[in-house]
Amino acid sequence: MVHNKSAVFLKFPSEFPIPGEHFAIQTKDLHVSLKNNEILARNLYFSLDPYMRGRMNDAPSYIPHFQLQKPMSGYGVAEIIESKNPAFPVGSLVSGMTGWEQYSVIPEGFTKLLRVLPKNARESKKIPLSAWVGVLGMPGFTAYSSLKVIGQPKTGETIFVSAAAGAVGQLVGQMAKKLGLRVVGSAGSDDKVDYLLNELKFDAAFNYKKNGTILENLKRHAPEGVDIYYENVGGETLEAALECMNTHGRIIVCGMISQYNTTEPYGIRNLGHIVAKRITMRGFINDDFAKDYMEDFVKDVSAWLEADAIIYKEDVEDGIEGSLDAFVGMLKGKNFGKQVVKIADL
Amino acid sequence: MVHNKSAVFLKFPSEFPIPGEHFAIQTKDLHVSLKNNEILARNLYFSLDPYMRGRMNDAPSYIPHFQLQKPMSGYGVAEIIESKNPAFPVGSLVSGMTGWEQYSVIPEGFTKLLRVLPKNARESKKIPLSAWVGVLGMPGFTAYSSLKVIGQPKTGETIFVSAAAGAVGQLVGQMAKKLGLRVVGSAGSDDKVDYLLNELKFDAAFNYKKNGTILENLKRHAPEGVDIYYENVGGETLEAALECMNTHGRIIVCGMISQYNTTEPYGIRNLGHIVAKRITMRGFINDDFAKDYMEDFVKDVSAWLEADAIIYKEDVEDGIEGSLDAFVGMLKGKNFGKQVVKIADL
Incomplete structure (x- = not known):
């Protein structure tokens, strides 16, 4: 059992979402008992993106709205700390769709929205872990x-x-x-x-x-x-x-x-x-182009990063506690560079 | 020398153009003395199209605005009655860019915007001449x-x-x-x-x-x-x-x-x-697609017309005198079917 801080969705906002009213950080006990092919992720970075505001509307879109009273989801980088899925061994690092929280149990159906990061991701000097939800995400x-x-x-x-x-x-x-x-x-x-x-x-x-x-x-x-x-x-x-x-x-x-x-x-x-x-x-959304362009993208951008041929500024909020304010700040243009939240150290 | 009634552009309108203020029918004597490769067209039908309103604005567009104090131009069907251009013999029928007037001298540079109609266009029962600025235009x-x-x-x-x-x-x-x-x-x-x-x-x-x-x-x-x-x-x-x-x-x-x-x-x-x-x-404009689709278009639509497999309603104004009011009426949605002006009998 662990204590798990999550950003929970409470109410559809019509203007800027207000922490405490439309969403809030809540701590709950997490009792982990994985089913077959499920994994437990310890979230390290979580990405705050403008498209997430659309998930706070009760209107048709390409992606379902956030569920009321549940932790919100989005792109993140995580470490697998328990696994009943052989594709995601304990100790591996992943990026993809995770929870806006400290720990996430990923159901089998959602593991296809994760990819295992390269072995050298842990040590890379040129590519920080947060890059996997930013310039490489x-x-x-x-x-x-x-x-x-x-x-x-x-x-x-x-x-x-x-x-x-x-x-x-x-x-x-x-x-x-x-x-x-x-x-x-x-x-x-x-x-x-x-x-x-x-x-x-x-x-x-x-x-x-x-x-x-x-x-x-x-x-x-x-x-x-x-x-x-x-x-x-x-x-x-x-x-x-x-x-x-x-x-x-x-x-x-x-x-x-x-x-x-x-x-x-x-x-x-x-x-x-x-x-x-x-x-x-x-x-458009990304998925429209993934089949034709994902491979070239990873190759080109990795090479640019290794060669210092591209610059990528991030605005890192340290800790999940301040992440709601950081999200609202991003919607108001207060961030300088790509907004991410550091949830935990590796 | 002939008397030539023309629709002359007088002033840029900011709302609906007003006959007599922004454009007017004027009669001028036309002294014809063709230069090499010029032709004299007797206009039979003239097409009134919504895009022409854009040519009454002094703003950048894909086509230059009408010149003040000059007859306006547009798509028409005409008979060649004098010619110094071997591609357009006297007696041939043409469709394309002509003048909003009874007679037009077409300078050499503009003859490329005309095409000679098929020999049977004069007699066709299924395809009226006006169709060449409508369903086939x-x-x-x-x-x-x-x-x-x-x-x-x-x-x-x-x-x-x-x-x-x-x-x-x-x-x-x-x-x-x-x-x-x-x-x-x-x-x-x-x-x-x-x-x-x-x-x-x-x-x-x-x-x-x-x-x-x-x-x-x-x-x-x-x-x-x-x-x-x-x-x-x-x-x-x-x-x-x-x-x-x-x-x-x-x-x-x-x-x-x-x-x-x-x-x-x-x-x-x-x-x-x-x-x-x-x-x-x-x-888009037509020209964007002409190279790839014009041939198929003429083939398909001619076949549909011959087989009575397509209906095309026209709203024909008889005579150039009423064409300014017909144009304004079209901008207000008063026409029922494609608006054309019959300028003369064949």
Whole structure:
């Protein structure tokens, strides 16, 4: 028996979720008695991602909403500490769908959403364990696959990335640079803009809260127009991007975080550009591309990490206790880099 | 020398164009003295299409705006009555880009936008001359190619077509029926709805002005959701369609006529469905697909017409004098079927 702290879902929020009201950390005793093919995971890192806000809505989506009164789930890195499944021996490290909690019993049906990490993952200097839910995990694959499939990037084109210092945006920008694109990013603080320009070497970046409207900023920083817009935020930024798109532009719709926590969504008034400029706008989830691109992704990104050819900033919350506030902070853009929670030391 | 009545563009409108203010019929003397490779066309039919409203805006688009103080241009059917171009002998019939006027001198550079009609076009019982700017012209090819390329229709799926009794909509619906889809249409009068149900054999159709909101109507008539939305109108109808789309739905963005004549465009508030339901939304123009689909189009549609396997309703305005009012009427949805102007008898 162990004490297990979990982030439990309590109530559907209509705006920003409030710790204590919509979700809470609760401690329960965990009596472990594994059935055949089940495993017990000790969670080490847990990933906080904007898409999880969608799981807090009672509305149809590609993924079921969180169950009320149950621990929430998401991507994590864990160590197997008990096992009745030969594919996951005790002591192995895994990444994939785990619980937002200290310990998770993974039922047989969910073990297919886990992968065993390479043997050297424990010691790697170049690839921290948290990377498996970041640059080498869902956000990394999101960036890599959608940029290729939907973006159809061509050397010399201009890409505009919103939330460009976030989990997905920072990778999209760097990958686009490697493909010879001109990269323009937006972010919500001067620190983030400095990071984009000076660390990630974006060609241009702006703080969307300053120096005029978003449209004025975008026109100034992408005077030749936008061929690919990597959409993470929605609202006024999407409207500005539509205004600046070039003919045959592509909009990769990864997320619209500005619209997740409001009961008064922003109305987009210039979709007529989709006709006039023959724009393609497409939403997706990772699974759509996994079969065709996962192998190349792991190979390419691992090689870039080993060669220090890609930078990946994480914002690590230490301990599950502060993870609810960290989640709300991420929805408000307070994180700087990919938001993760360190639940335990290896 | 001939007297030539032309529809001349006078002023950029911000809402509905007003005859006499933004455009007018003017009569001028035409002194014809053809240069090498020029031709003189006697216009027989002229096509009035919603996209032409976009050419009345001083804004970037895929096609230049109309020139002030000059006759407007568009798709027409004409007879060649003088020629210095061996590809267009006197007496031949052509369709393609001509003038909104009685007679047009076609400069050499524009003759590539014309095609000579088949020899039997003069006598065909099944294919009236006006068909070459309708079911066998731009609107027909628009419907045919975009349904295939962007729609990716599969037997058993549901397609929703707005402006379904219009130039493009009526063809999209019939073509989708041939491919085994369930077809739901919306239109702006009970007469049009009757036509969709009883003549074109749509599976369901509704008058968007009656029986509750557009969303309520659409939910009632497409209870299993929408896999393909053929977008002709924009605004509230687009919002309703987004609400009803199924996962991996496709939105073929042909036009947004409800938004062309307003200075206060409707704000679309539920684009978040593009993420959650992985929707593809794509604008296009014909030229994007001509190379790959034109040959099949002419073959298929000619065969359907010969076999009475497709119905195509036209709304013919007799004489250029009333064509400005007919154009405004079309923008307001007053036409019933594809709007054309008969300029002269053959």
